[in-house]
Amino acid sequence: MKFNIDNMATYESFLKINGTVGDLVFYNLNGKNVVRKKSGFNKNAFKKSASYEKVRQNSSEFGHCSKIGKAFRQCLESYIKECDDALLYQKFAKLMTEIKDLDIILDKGKRNVKNGIATDAGLQMLRDFQFGNIPSLENSVSISAGLWDYSLVLNKNINVDEIIVETLKIDFEEYQSEHFKEIISAEKPLNEYVFFKHFSEDDVLFHFVVLKKDDEIIKMGFV
Template identity: 35%
Template sequence: MAKYKSLFTIIGTIGGVNFYRLLGKPVNRIAGGGFTREAIKTKASMVRVRENNSEFGNCSHLNRIFREAIRPFYLKHKFPLFHSRLMTLFTGLKALDPVSKRGQRLVFRGLELDEGKRSLLNFAYTPECKPKTVLPFGFDMDWTTYTLTVPNFQMKRVSFISGATHIALQFGVLDFNFKTLGYKLHLADTLILPKDFSGDTLSMTIQSLPTGLGMELGVFGIRYYQEVDGEMYLLSAKNGVGISVFSIKN
C-alpha cells in the first residue's frame, strides 16, 4: 500500500491498481489477489476467511450498538479511530468464548468469564484521556443505591487540558445485553466543577433504575469547558474526552 499525491482524488481501479481513501488520505495498492466474493463463499481453502468474516461481522454490529449506547459521553466529539479501538476489545472478548466453535464465537460468551469482565474494565477506551489518570482518586460504587462516590477529592490533583477552566464529570449505569444487544443508559446529573472547587467528596446517583436488561456497567466520563464572559464553551481537543467502564455489578 502506498500514498500518492495528485491535484484530484482518484477512487476506483486503473491499470490494475486500486485507488481509495484510508482515514481521509488517498492510498493505492495492486488490485486482485484471488480473494473474490465467489471464492470466499465456495472454496474449501477459504473456510478460515468465512469463519473470520462471520465473527468480525458480529463484533462490528455489536461495536456500532455499543457506541450508540455510550454516545452521551462523547456528544459533539469525533473519534477517528474509536471504532477500530473497540473492535480490538470485542474481538478479544469473542476469542475468549469457551463453548462455541470457530466461526460462531460470540462476545457475550467471553463476558461470562472473569477474564472477559476484567478486559472490559481494564480496556483504555480513551487512551489520550484516561479518567483514572485525570482523577487519581478511589471510585466507590454502591450498587444497592446506584451511587458513585469519590472520597478524598482534591481539585489541585485533577488534570486540566490547555484552556480549560471547568471539568464536567458524568456518571451512568449502562444496562446492556451483549447477547440481544438491547440496552438502556441511566444517567446521573452532570457535575461541572471550576478549577477553584473546594469540596472534598463527590457523589452522583443515577436518575432512573435499571430493569435487568443485561449486564450493568458503571460508566464514567470527563469533558472540559472554558468559561468566557460568563458563557461556557465545550472544548473539542482530542484529549478532551475521557470514558471508562470502572465497575460491573456482580
C-alpha cells in the same frame, strides 16, 4: 503506456481507462490511474469450500465484534467526540475482538463478546480502556448495588464538581443499545453518592462514569 503489474500498480497513458480488459481491472484511485489483476475470488467457494473455513470464522467474529462495538459507542457518542482521537473507533473494535477471544464456551467462528465480557479478565479490559487522551478511571470510582439504587464511591483524592453516570443496556443478540444519563452534583465534599437503577435487572447493563472539574472531563471510563 507503461506497466509495472504486480497485484496492483499505477500506469501512465494518454488514455483514461475505467473497467475490465481481459484479466486486468483499470480504475482511478486518489487521482492516480491504477491497474490490478482480477482477484479470482469466488463467492460460492467462500461460502462452502473447506479451504475458506478459517476465513469464514474470522469474518463472522469480526462482523459480530464490529456491531457490538457500534452498540456501545452509540451510547457514548458525545463523550467520544471529546477524545479527539481519529483512531478510537478502530481501537474500540480491537478491544471488542480481544474480549471476544476470552470466550471459552463457544467454538471458534461463533465466539462472542457477551461471553468474553462475562469473565473477570474481559470486564477488566473494558474498564482499563482509555478513551483518547482522557485518563481512565483506574481505581478512582467503585459502584455497589443496593435494593433500589446504586452507591458510587469516589476516591477521596479526586477533586471534581460534577459526576455523570451513563447506564448502558446492551442487547448482544439484536445489536441494539439504550442508555440513561444521570448527572450528580459533587460540590459538597462527599465521597459517596447515590444514583438510581434503570432498566431491568435481567438486562445486561454497564456503567460509564465521567468525572468533570470546571466543565472539563478529567477522567472517564467503565466501572
